[in-house]
Amino acid sequence: MKKTLLKAGVIGLLVSGWVSSNLVLGQSDPSGKKRITDTYAITNATVFTAPGKAGTKATVLIQSGIILGVGTNLNLPKDARVIVGDSLFIYPGFIDGASDAGITKPKDLERPEGFVSSNPSDEIAGITPLRSAKDQFSISGDKVDDLRKTGFTLIQSVPEGGMLAGKTSIIVLGSPSSTNLLKENAALAANFRGSRGMYPGTPAGVMAKFRDVYENAELTQQRGQQYASVAGVKRPEITPTYSSMSDVINGQTPVLFTAPTELEIRRAINLQKELGFNLILTGLEDYESVIDVIKASNAKVLIKLETPSDKSIKAQKEEVTEATKAQYERVKDAYSKAIAQAGKLEKAGIPFAFTTVGTKPADLMKSLKVMIENGLTEQGAMAALTTNPANILGISRFAGTIEKGKMANLVLTTDSLFKEDSQIKHVVVDGFVYDYELATKKKPETNGEKKDSLKVEGNWDYKTESPHGNSGGVLAIAKEGDIYSGTITYDDPSGSGKTSAPIRDVAVDGNKLTFFFDVTASGMTIAVEISGEISGTSMDGTMSVAQFGSFPFEATLSPTLITNN
């Protein structure tokens, strides 16, 4: 032992001019952020190496971002930082099959002079397969931190954009000093979203355009081959769209199609059958009745890690007519079917994983628990978080389980993962250890407190969901004496951007707020009613418009912009 150390010292001296170990740098790092060691030993913890494996007491040794060993008789290097794991449970780091964390949407391109909306350039129309998620990703985003805190260590980062938004990247949520990039061009992100006010503007146009782009990418490749082998052939026109589609048409890169509903799932599968690309379906929310269709297509599946809100069920009233009761029952039935879908997918033998696109990281584990309470096995849930996404993304050689030689991505919890009070204490990503404060139990709010702290005035950021999509804006409320007034911004119905309207008839009763505003379009005025309950800095309620029905309305009080009177 002594000899080895001496040797190491000599070599270290010899090469220190141009090679440095982390140890040396650590001591001379002026920022003080450099790690003292990249070797960690988590000792005597309960380790779950893979889904379905029982937990066993073991030590996990990691170095340079790699698992050096898992066992009871490991020799721990002197420089290993020991994390006493006696009371901890270790799971493989979670993998997010498709993620929007850290993604900044690129700016919409300016429409050029003489822009013709019936024939826009590919780039303006959202056909940008050349783009890459890695160029839109930043590890310093809040959602990245929140996702990591939830146990996610690896993501497939999905670019924002139009119908062919760009290529995804597989990224490890590790040190900010690294690019953390594991794989570029992992998949081509596609969706049925049309471009606003130009071709293709609807899902119908998107499907037609998808076929067009695909067929012409094939023909472009064919012309290129002819050009390479025969003299006298016209130079093929190579465009960014077609050249970045070639890996897709050759079957190397799958298409990651966002298809939340059963009809969209069928549409994506129809395109796959017609054109023959490899398909990963993502963002699935309503898929119960097409599980057999999905299975027959051999498409890979990423379901949205979110369960529907039970707000509408809680809003059901006691004293209603028989007809309304029957309607209530159907909603309840739909709800219980929705939360049981993941379990059915598992039973059908489809090795699905999750996507967190469009979700709140804080709710992810809650949603997963709802799925488990309604038919998904814990083993299935673990597989969907670890081994299944590793297989779908083609990274199981180095991710998905706790094994010697794999990437040091671990989740350390205070109790068995799916237990009610279990909390995440550390997350290890690429060998970097992130420590988290354990939460103490929340004090139940008393009515008195609620009343005192009821704050209506201020700037509320709101979101609504309607069958036609989500929208949002800012609701600014001011108070003068006992009178509330203010304005609300909303998506301009006659074009792009936002417009605003004054709010009227603002009433506050207990913690309940109601008000109206008027939207004028095409010379018609429609009244919109909002009613919601305020709890602390959040508001939950509905937005109702005659003839259009009611939609969920959620708002949060913006802490920095509170107006004082």
Add this chain to the structure above:
Amino acid sequence: MKKQAYFLAALLGLSIQIATAQVKKGSVLIKNATVITATKGTLENSDLLVQDGIIKQIGKNLNAPSGVQTIDATGKYLMPGIIDAHSHVGLDVVNEATSPITSEVRMKDMVNPFEIGIYRALAGGVTVSHAMHGSANVIGGQNATLKHRWGSTDPQDIIMQDAPRTIKFALGENPTRVHGRGAGIQPRSRMGVEAVIRNGFNEALQYKKAWADYKAKASTKGNTTVAPEYDERLQTLADILDGKIIIHCHSYRADEIYMLINVAKDFNITKLVFQHTNEGFKVAPEIAKYTMGASVFADWWAYKMEVYYSTAFNAAILTANGAITSINSDDAELIRHLYHEAGKTQRYGGLTDDQAIALITINPAKQLGIDDKVGSLEVGKQADMVIFDNHPLSVYAVPMMTFIDGVKYFDIKENADDQRLKISATEMVEPIFLSGESHRCMQDTEFLFGTTESLFNQKH
């Protein structure tokens, strides 16, 4: 479907059926009905036997083979399933309004079998509807002919797979407003509309020739001709020129109707049906001579400038001139009582029962190219039919049962009230409003005008 095979097939203009599941076919014997055949008169106290979805026998004293259900229709009327040649029911998207020509767009991609309008149409005796692209473009998308097999979850199961392809054209104010005034491009006038159509067809001829030239040379040694650009828009127009697709053209004024007849003559197109056709009565002989007729409203006009000159006698005048004439709904509410709409032609024009019934059965079937399969009660045809309590042209008529392929999809007595197939897990149960917008001809174009609906329709 292998992509190569598909591509070839698409070039050849063949229509592709994707994984057609087996649709249900039923057997039933209907006894003692007044059978309105639509093509062979009315038979009193007659029976009609359906086996495996096909009408096997029509006559008296028929016996049900074992296992076949018998329905006693004594005192009731049996007629062919009503066919609506102009509807937008059951479509998630109606208008890809962004280009003057969007012939590559397929309504079959957008079929939504869960839309309650399908059931309501069924309750009005409508078994087949022509789910059309909207009228925002000069040449719109390809339409879907639907069979209202309510309860299907696969869109393919409500698409009438053996119906020929059809496509939407539109003349006049809609395309000139959307593209000319809205986007500042051609067409800005009725002349521009004609130019767009003629240019489109001429380009399609060039496209067809380019591919034919390439294919002729492709397999020769040392070939230097490269494959042309693939363009389903032009391919579809070439298919129209090759007689593979029936044009259904939104039109109002006589001058533009006659214009399109001339364009069709110039390009040797014979498969042409006019829709709305409010001034059709002025050019009825021409429509009769050169086209597959007109599909009109019974009495609906004056909703925009070009529709002010019209008459409730339109259908009768067209019929009297020998034009194939049908009455359509273009509306989720009107589709529920097309038999009333047909009955109006007896008040305005004195059509006979047979003529009036034909307006909503065999005539629209002819215009959709499906008259060899549906549209009348004849042995060998698909058993799409409706039982009415009174004569269907009576104002007291109520559809009692509706069958498609011999399977009963609507029964006024037995069906539960709530027929919705899909319920949102987060639906707020609200009081029911009895009014609502239903005119969908210009759906998905609202962003161009800023109508109220677009407030909640931000994705387009």
